[in-house]
Amino acid sequence: MISVMKEYNVQRHYITLHVTGYDKYTGDARRALLNDLKSDLRKRQEKMFQLVKPSSSTTIASYDVSLSMAKSKKAFSDGDLIKRCAIAMGKAMGFNDAALGFEKIPLSHQTVARRVEELSNFVQEKVMNQIQQCVYFSLALDESTNIRDASQLLVFVRSIDSQFNVSEELLGSLPLFTTTKGSDIYEALNSLVSKNGGFQKCSGIVTDCAKSMTGANIGVIAYLKDAGVDCPMFHCIIHQESLSSRCIRLSDVMKHVMRIINFIGSGNKALRHRLFVDFLKDLDTEFSDVSLHSTVSLLSAGKCLHQFFSFRNEILNSLVELNADTEGFKGLLQDVNFLKGLAFLPDITQHLNKLNLSLQGRTQTIVSLYGFIDGFRKKIKSLQSNLQSNILIHFPSCDVISKEIEDNNFCCFVETLDTLIEDFNKRFQDFQHLENNFNVFNAPLTITISEANELCDLQRDQFLLSKATLPITQFWPLLSEENYPNLRRFGLHLLSMFGSTYRCEAAFSAMKSIKSKERNLLNQTSLEACLRLTLTSVDIDTKELASKMQAHPSH
Incomplete structure (x- = not known):
């Protein structure tokens, strides 16, 4: 039916518009004209294709x-x-x-x-x-x-x-x-x-530390639990590490350092700042200026403290030359207890900065993040032991000051490290119930087994034993679904978790x-x-x- 309608429409179009122009052609002439028209149509189509x-x-x-x-x-x-x-x-x-x-x-x-x-x-x-x-x-x-x-x-x-x-x-x-x-x-x-x-x-689910997120009754975590969402919910590991470090950064030493820096380089004291920069340039010091510090950033605090300590003597000389009321600042920079604190603070902040940087980055697993935290806690205990014996090999700034002053005993900062350890233990106690799982994930071939399960077979699997040197994230995909279905799902579960x-x-x-x-x-x-x-x-x-x-x- 459709083909008949099309044929009729075409025939009507031809009779109405073209019959007088083409009916005069018959036989070979008509066939030649038809071939020319077809050729022209193909050329038009090809041109259209080239345009498209x-x-x-x-x-x-x-x-x-x-x-x-x-x-x-x-x-x-x-x-x-x-x-x-x-x-x-x-x-x-x-x-x-x-x-x-x-x-x-x-x-x-x-x-x-x-x-x-x-x-x-x-x-x-x-x-x-x-x-x-x-x-x-x-x-x-x-x-x-x-x-x-x-x-x-x-x-x-x-x-x-x-x-x-x-x-x-x-x-x-x-x-x-x-x-x-x-x-x-x-x-x-x-x-x-x-x-x-x-x-x-x-x-x-991992969140920041805001009350709207972690509140026991009105936080989003509380609403999720009430809705029946059954999964671990954590406070971001990086946030908790940053909060723990504040017990050191907010010391009196840091406040005095910021007062001196603000006196030199901020506010309406542009001339004083320019004179200070010229003074450092004349002395050819390691740094050309002292950095300002943001209370939000631990890394900026470490940089600021390191620079301040590096040219503490130049700052003192500059304050002496300034015609301003700087007696309080000059007294601080000559005080033994302040200098010891000024040396200890950049040293411990440097250790915290290294931890903070190791926690950052994409595709970090919750296992590796907690491993950094656990390793740092052990490191702090070792540093504390060194301080008790006044061994300053891991405290380079303290070692420099110890050679300049008579009272070179830094045991007074052992309590500060105690406070830091306690704060770390308190903030990361939410992860304690997962420590056994983390240990199994990190060392499935060597962990001690208390009962017969898939781990027994795993630790006797010669093929997997030969792959023990592989990175742990490359080792777990080697476990076959047929032989180790539960362990495989265990590995998938941990590797899927955000830690920060x-x-x-x-x-x-x-x-x-x-x-x-x-x-x-x-x-x-x-x-x-x-x-x-x-x-x-x-x-x-x-x-x-x-x-x-x-x-x-x-x-």
């Missing part, structure tokens, strides 16, 4: 550039600048054909914004598939505010599949429009996780660059898209995305 093919390439290029811009935290309007630069370079190098091609790439700020959102949706779909196919996943969440004072809840997911492939990705950036109470955070988190299959596979909110903190740092003073009106959808692309490790196939899009001319 470059447009497909320009779409891919548009996606690639937009992805690079998002990863580099650039404004959408920079796309036009990149395009103009590419055209200029092509013309300057004599590649006029390439310059013409660059002109056709759509990179307006509207197009880049749309491309970034499409790329983000592609990544989000991949992440959702990973969660659906994973064996376990854990969550890390933290809340902060952006430059517009709008609260943002960031949720990261760490998933692991049956082949021990681990992935850490941004699950969502959720705006909290009103209050940021535990109930608000719980509602936002529950809605997000429910869209991805719920908490059934969740192996652990480092990814959240890194994301907040990225957010400050993305939603800056110049881009403070960036909407929530674009902000989340840029953040996801900046932080993702998912491979994005721009050709696949471009194949689904209709090509448009440059704009």
